[in-house]
Amino acid sequence: MQHFDVAVIGSGSGNSLIDERFQDLQVALVERDETFGGTCLNRGCIPTKMFVIPADLAASVSEARRLGVDLEFKRADWPAIRDRIFGRIDPISAGGLDWRERSQNVTVFHGEARFVDPHTLAIGEDRISADQIVLATGSRPRPLAVDVPESLADRVHTSDTVMRIDELPRRVVILGGGFVAAEFAHVFASFGSEVTLINRSDVLLRGQDHEISTAFAEALGRRVNIRLNQVVSTIEEEEDGSVHLITVDRNGVEYDYFADLVLNATGRIRNSEALDLAAAGVDVRPDGQVMVDSTQRTNVAHIWALGDVSSDHLLKHVANAEMRTAAHNVLNPDDTIQTDHRYVPHAVFSEPQVAAVGATEQQLRDWGIPHVIARQRFGDVAYGWALEDQGHFVKLIADPRNWRLLGAHIMGPQASTLIQPLIQAMSFDLSVPDMSRGQYWIHPALPEVVENALLGLLAAYQPDEIEHPQAENF
Numbered sequence: 021m022q023h024f025d026v027a028v029i030g031s032g033s034g035n036s037l038i039d040e041r042f043q044d045l046q047v048a049l050v051e052r053d054e055t056f057g058g059t060c061l062n063r064g065c066i067p068t069k070m071f072v073i074p075a076d077l078a079a080s081v082s083e084a085r086r087l088g089v090d091l092e093f094k095r096a097d098w099p100a101i102r103d104r105i106f107g108r109i110d111p112i113s114a115g116g117l118d119w120r121e122r123s124q125n126v127t128v129f130h131g132e133a134r135f136v137d138p139h140t141l142a143i144g145e146d147r148i149s150a151d152q153i154v155l156a157t158g159s160r161p162r163p164l165a166v167d168v169p170e171s172l173a174d175r176v177h178t179s180d181t182v183m184r185i186d187e188l189p190r191r192v193v194i195l196g197g198g199f200v201a202a203e204f205a206h207v208f209a210s211f212g213s214e215v216t217l218i219n220r221s222d223v224l225l226r227g228q229d230h231e232i233s234t235a236f237a238e239a240l241g242r243r244v245n246i247r248l249n250q251v252v253s254t255i256e257e258e259e260d261g262s263v264h265l266i267t268v269d270r271n272g273v274e275y276d277y278f279a280d281l282v283l284n285a286t287g288r289i290r291n292s293e294a295l296d297l298a299a300a301g302v303d304v305r306p307d308g309q310v311m312v313d314s315t316q317r318t319n320v321a322h323i324w325a326l327g328d329v330s331s332d333h334l335l336k337h338v339a340n341a342e343m344r345t346a347a348h349n350v351l352n353p354d355d356t357i358q359t360d361h362r363y364v365p366h367a368v369f370s371e372p373q374v375a376a377v378g379a380t381e382q383q384l385r386d387w388g389i390p391h392v393i394a395r396q397r398f399g400d401v402a403y404g405w406a407l408e409d410q411g412h413f414v415k416l417i418a419d420p421r422n423w424r425l426l427g428a429h430i431m432g433p434q435a436s437t438l439i440q441p442l443i444q445a446m447s448f449d450l451s452v453p454d455m456s457r458g459q460y461w462i463h464p465a466l467p468e469v470v471e472n473a474l475l476g477l478l479a480a481y482q483p484d485e486i487e488h489p490q491a492e493n494f
């Protein structure tokens with residue numbers, strides 16, 4: 021049996037963990053998928069955003085018309101877009117594997133790892149042992165709870181497969197109302213498909229500030245048919261080859277939908293069951309989330325975990341941060357560092373974009389934390405005038421006792437970029453007065469919408485007047 025200093029399971033963030041600091045250690049890297057490099061590179065963040073950019077261009081035609089420019093959308097050449105995207109990504113993945121296989125100190129094992137005992141892994145017929153083991157096995161799409169006829173396998177997809185399809189479907193039904201559903205609804209609708217989004221609950225992008233999720237649903241609803249409070253009960257094939265979905269709402273009423281493609285975007289499950297964690301004594305929650313402390317250590321001292329399999333946040337920037345913590349701690353188990361999960365931001369690359377960091381208004385009310393709220397419309401700053409912006413806004417929430425931001429929520433153009441200075445302010449403990457007046461804000465650039473929202477917070481604060489002051493800059 022081969023023995024290693026470190027064994028890493030999963031080639032996504034797990035592969036990035038093995039940097040030059042490990043060069044004097046013998047490392048095993050195990051990957052069960054034929055594709056090397058994990059979700060973000062091959063079927064997640066990166067290819068989806070590469071579809072979103074052409075979708076943004078296609079969607080801009082209707083925006084242009086409002087500004088007096090007569091553009092025409094002819095068609096999206098799906099095979100060309102797909103081949104361009106994967107023509108770039110697939111070689112990166114293959115090159116990454118090739119480079120790794122040529123690393124002097126790393127042995128790549130192709131197969132599914134499972135524990136035999138706390139220090140031993142089985143990978144097919146192979147058995148390896150390691151002093152320390154890192155679990156970086158990620159997550160996968162949650163399968164539908166209803167049977168899908170085998171004959172429909174090429175028409176009922178998840179995010180793993182949908183980006184590789186051969187042609188743009190005419191009618192798309194998306195099941196789910198989270199990040200994946202929101203981003204693919206934008207892509208397919210912009211490219212000209214007729215999109216119906218069916219969600220089990222009555223909110224899209226649950227977990228966002230209520231004002232954002234309501235405004236987002238309204239905006240997306242202008243381009244996509246949105247059906248809430250319904251779940252699929254049956255999926256069958258029609259004679260003409262289309263997919264027939266029957267859904268049922270809370271009152272037991274049934275609805276029929278017909279599609280050329282169905283995207284199941286109903287959430288993700290963590291890849292932990294194949295690991296046989298019981299054999300190693302690693303604690304895992306009933307939903308499959310491996311339990312770790314802030315040093316990324318499991319309850320078994322030499323076993324660490326990071327990323328989707330153990331994190332509360334299924335986001336690549338969080339997996340990367342946890343990977344950096346785990347890398348340090350594997351190398352310095354007696355001098356560990358912790359992952360900072362205080363201000364984890366996220367962005368949804370749909371149309372409109374949504375981005376947020378920190379607490380929502382409803383959370384602060386529930387927690388009884390005093391707060392001031394300011395809302396600033398994009399349409400009321402100079403760049404927003406140029407955009408003729410309608411309906412997009414920044415919502416900031418701060419604690420008036422120390423003027424620190426508690427939450428920032430943005431829906432609109434470049435939200436994923438505009439949120440960054442707010443993340444920075446929260447991470448580096450910058451106060452609202454310092455942030456708003458302690459620096460120049462380029463005029464007439466879009467970040468003035470953030471500047472004005474910050475000033476709105478200060479203006480909203482009328483001590484003794486009301487418990488939760490709000491600046492209605494609308």
Ligand SMILES: Cc1cc2nc3c(=O)[nH]c(=O)nc-3n(C[C@H](O)[C@H](O)[C@H](O)COP(=O)(O)OP(=O)(O)OC[C@H]3O[C@@H](n4cnc5c(N)ncnc54)[C@H](O)[C@@H]3O)c2cc1C
Nearest residue numbers: 030032033052058059060064065133158327328334335336
């Ligand atoms: C469609 C989509 C879009 C996304 N967009 C974004 C985005 O814009 N921004 C963002 O921050 N996040 C995004 N995410 C989330 C992001 O992709 C994940 O949070 C991130 O990739 C998780 O990384 P990881 O290293 O934990 O797992 P992964 O990258 O999934 O790597 C885990 C690897 O482990 C392997 N594995 C699993 N079990 C075993 C086993 N027993 N033995 C051997 N190998 C095993 C898997 O095959 C996989 O290759 C997106 C996700 C999806 C699905």
Ligand SMILES: NC(=O)c1ccc[n+]([C@@H]2O[C@H](COP(=O)([O-])OP(=O)(O)OC[C@H]3O[C@@H](n4cnc5c(N)ncnc54)[C@H](O)[C@@H]3O)[C@@H](O)[C@H]2O)c1
Nearest residue numbers: 196197198199200201219220221251285286287334367368
């Ligand atoms: N831009 C990004 O950062 C990005 C993009 C994509 C994914 N991700 C990550 O991946 C995670 C998973 O995304 P996701 O969208 O798959 O999951 P999600 O958990 O965000 O959303 C799942 C949605 O499906 C709905 N749903 C569940 N069961 C259903 C059913 N039977 N019928 C209809 N609707 C049903 C839920 O109500 C919910 O709205 C996200 O939470 C996010 O962390 C991030």
